[in-house]
Amino acid sequence: MAHANAGFALNDGMADWTANAYAGEAAKAYDAGTAWTNPAGMVRIQGNEFDGTVNLIDPSLAFRGQDYVNGVAVPGRQSSKGIDAAVSGGTATVISLSPRLKLGLAIQSPFASRLAFEPADYTGRYQATRNIPTNIQALFSVAYAIDRHLSIGGGPIVSYFKERQAHALNLQNAQTALGTVSLGPQGVDPVAQFRGDDWSVGYDVGALYQFNDNVRVGVNYHSATYYKLQGYQDVYVPEAVATLNPLNALIPGIGSIVSNSLKAQTYNSSVKVALPGWLDTSVYWQISPEWAVMGNVTWTNWSLFQHNKIVPDDPSILSSTDIQYNFRDTVTAGVGVNYRPRWQPRLMLQGGVTYDQSPVTNSNRQATIPDGDRVEIGVGASYRATRNITLSLAYTHYFFPGSNTIDNAIGNVSSATPLGNVTLNQGTIRGHYNLANDALAIGFKQVF
DSSP states (O other), X not given: OOOOSSTTBOOOOOHHHHXXXXXXXXXXXXXXXXXXXXXXXXXXXXXXXXXEEEEXXXXXXXXXXXXXXXXXXXXXXXXXXXXXXXXXXXXXXXXXXXXXXXXXXXXXXEEEOOEEOOOTXXXXXXXXXXXXXXXXXXXXXXXXXXXXXXXEEEXXXXXXXXXXXXXXXXXXXXXXXTEEEXXXXXXXXXXXXXXXXXXXXXXXXXXXXXXXXXXXXXXXXXOOEEEEEEEXXXXXXXXXXXXXXXXXXXXXXXXXXXXXHHHHTOOSEEEEEEEOOEEEEEEEEEOSSSEEEEEEEEEEOGGGOOEEEEEESXXXXXXXXXXXXXXXXXXXXXXXXXXXXXXXXXXXXXXXXXXXXXXXXXXXXXXXXXXXXXXXXXXXXXXXXXXXXXXXEEEEEEEOOSOOEEEEEOOOEEEEETTEEEEEOOOEEEEEEEEEEEEEEEEEEEEO
């Protein structure tokens, strides 16, 4: 999994944000990145500007624990490193139509994760083996300066979201019309996988108030977006499940029929997803030509993300997976500092610290999103290499101070088969996650 911020949010857009640990973003308004963090700040940009950043995200996630079905431990390895490193990027462009009127375009990936548990015999395989959501949003915005103090800005968001989920199916102790039976050999598991995508539209609105040349406050609201991911859910059934199915002892060949039925009846599915909106209130204070400080408090509407239910389009097919997340709304707070030495005004050194509350707690943690509260510490530097080009390098480390335990179930899986309705008990996973993350950002700015 690779997600740099609470839940499966990904704030790693521009190098300048990473350097300050994402503090004060809605009030900075000194480069094109404001086209995403608060479009109202674009009125402060002189001329036209393009910003681009490449982010290298290297998270760490290690699980140790056990999955239990009906109180019996699931055979398999009791530890796993469920993580993939990732590369992300972001761009922002501001076009000046006049000193008071600006246009902006920002393209970012605000939500993503790369959960990938290995190996195949990991004890928590019935809870999660893959969870890979990816979101790309484009914000088209306009900003206008009402007077020398107040500016407003905003515009529509066009958003694309896709998701891939996978977990093994537990064929042991299945509930059928024949009672409790085993539908396959021990240790040989089918794998259910869902893939789907959808488009959505949202909006962003913001305001910036400049008290004087040195102090400003910004407020920005980025709306939630809603999706119905249309795709398919397939089940890979190993040959051993069909040929060695214990049901063959009752009726020759019935094991293959059941296995193929489980596989054939799980196509053309959908899942509804709501990605949260957030409200950012920030302040920026240029104390002197050398020093600036900034801070923010951000509320995120994570409570929109309650469950993830995959349902076949055909109502006669019962196969479904319903993961109960029960996320809570969160508050994030951060402070940052910029220093531009007198002896080298082309150089700016940056730092920051942020406390990022997670929507996940020990009581609602699921193996698909094993998140926790974090503290983010960022450092960075930017250098104006030429009159029009600035290069940036930033690094942030994430600490997860909580216990990050799990005692939860993904939910049982039901399916219609020749044996009637079959319910597979996926079990309850209990254990502990060790979490950490490092992010490196390389940025480029050009005035044109």
